[in-house]
Amino acid sequence: MTNKIPVKNIAILTSGGDAPGMNAAIRSCTLAALHFGHNVYGFLHGFKGLLNNEFTALAEQDVRDIIHYGGTILKSARCPEFLDENKQQLAAENLTKLHIDALIVIGGDGSFCGMLALAEYYKGQLIALPGTIDNDVDGTDHTIGFATAVNTAIDAIDKIRDTADAFERVFVVEVMGRHSGFLALNIGIASGAEQVLTFENFQNPGVELQNIAEHIKLCKEKRGASSYLIVAAENLWPQGVEQLCIDLQAYANITCTPCILGYIQRGGSPVAKDRIMATKMGVAAVNAINADKSMIMIGEISGSINEIKITQAVKHKKQVNGELLMAQNSILDIAELAKINKL
Numbered sequence: 001m002t003n004k005i006p007v008k009n010i011a012i013l014t015s016g017g018d019a020p021g022m023n024a025a026i027r028s029c030t031l032a033a034l035h036f037g038h039n040v041y042g043f044l045h046g047f048k049g050l051l052n053n054e055f056t057a058l059a060e061q062d063v064r065d066i067i068h069y070g071g072t073i074l075k076s077a078r079c080p081e082f083l084d085e086n087k088q089q090l091a092a093e094n095l096t097k098l099h100i101d102a103l104i105v106i107g108g109d110g111s112f113c114g115m116l117a118l119a120e121y122y123k124g125q126l127i128a129l130p131g132t133i134d135n136d137v138d139g140t141d142h143t144i145g146f147a148t149a150v151n152t153a154i155d156a157i158d159k160i161r162d163t164a165d166a167f168e169r170v171f172v173v174e175v176m177g178r179h180s181g182f183l184a185l186n187i188g189i190a191s192g193a194e195q196v197l198t199f200e201n202f203q204n205p206g207v208e209l210q211n212i213a214e215h216i217k218l219c220k221e222k223r224g225a226s227s228y229l230i231v232a233a234e235n236l237w238p239q240g241v242e243q244l245c246i247d248l249q250a251y252a253n254i255t256c257t258p259c260i261l262g263y264i265q266r267g268g269s270p271v272a273k274d275r276i277m278a279t280k281m282g283v284a285a286v287n288a289i290n291a292d293k294s295m296i297m298i299g300e301i302s303g304s305i306n307e308i309k310i311t312q313a314v315k316h317k318k319q320v321n322g323e324l325l326m327a328q329n330s331i332l333d334i335a336e337l338a339k340i341n342k343l
């Protein structure tokens, strides 16, 4: 088949918190680009790699067996220096000197702000792919890594439920997601937690303490001694979930055990959804480069590829699904259930 698409030098980097499925995205960007005869380069350590000219050529054998690995073969980093305009200019100069025609950045909204800054100086094409376990990026139903992180957390919480049941204990499990509650709410619902504390339903510590204490007591009254799980978003309760346990003890003499799931949520083999979505997005990124597009993010909405401007992806905050919040509230309303069922 004749290929009329001009050959380009395409670079890829991963930036910000790593997410399972980033490798699947690197693989599909690379394979699709090679398919069209392009040259492919991977910059290492996110934006740091652009500053230090740390890159490697990517061939088929480099990405052959990586679809099932978490993390990122290109490494990632947070690069605070990139906030400095001189560094953004240096990165643009380095890309231009290397004759890079297009750069694909796989990361979260912070990385996309970095791309907007870079665009002031770099005249090549810039394409974003949403890769973060937090799912807090507009223009896509799900980000690469979110589904895996939810499943990883559920696996862990199911195990916590077993021991909580055995001892009829109250646990507070802290999950990741420092600015929005996609992880907390989805994990809370899927693990059958009795309470979910997330940015979207949090009033203030005083009100929440009273609500939680009343709910725990009501559950005990209606169900007898049993386990009780609270899933809480990180960065929400003042001084963290250990403090929430101390506060519950002091406020209502309720003993509860804190458990911070932490970085296990970022690792592990990506689930099928992340592998497939990342593969589709990578191919779409290369198609967009072939079509001379720039400054767009590739997402997926209702199963189909969606393109939005990077400016929109950064500006507009995606909201947690209100139906999920309502579902959680309805399931939890044990007082209402008790009335209806005359428990």
Ligand SMILES: Nc1ncnc2c1ncn2[C@@H]1O[C@H](COP(=O)(O)OP(=O)(O)O)[C@@H](O)[C@H]1O
Binding pocket: 015, 016, 017, 047, 077, 078, 079, 080, 081, 082, 083, 107, 108, 109, 110, 111, 112, 113, 114, 115, 117, 131, 132
């Ligand atoms: N306003 C900005 N200007 C320039 N670069 C930025 C900006 N915000 C973030 N970045 C770059 O993007 C990197 C990743 O952003 P961060 O918020 O840490 O992760 P994520 O991309 O996962 O949201 C930062 O370390 C920094 O190098």
Ligand SMILES: O=P(O)(O)OC[C@H]1O[C@](O)(COP(=O)(O)O)[C@@H](O)[C@@H]1O
Binding pocket: 016, 017, 018, 078, 108, 109, 110, 131, 132, 133, 134, 176, 177, 178, 234, 266
């Ligand atoms: O690895 P770090 O720098 O400690 O960051 C932790 C944060 O990274 C995340 O795992 C992912 O966030 P980003 O994708 O926005 O970088 C958050 O859930 C968590 O709060």
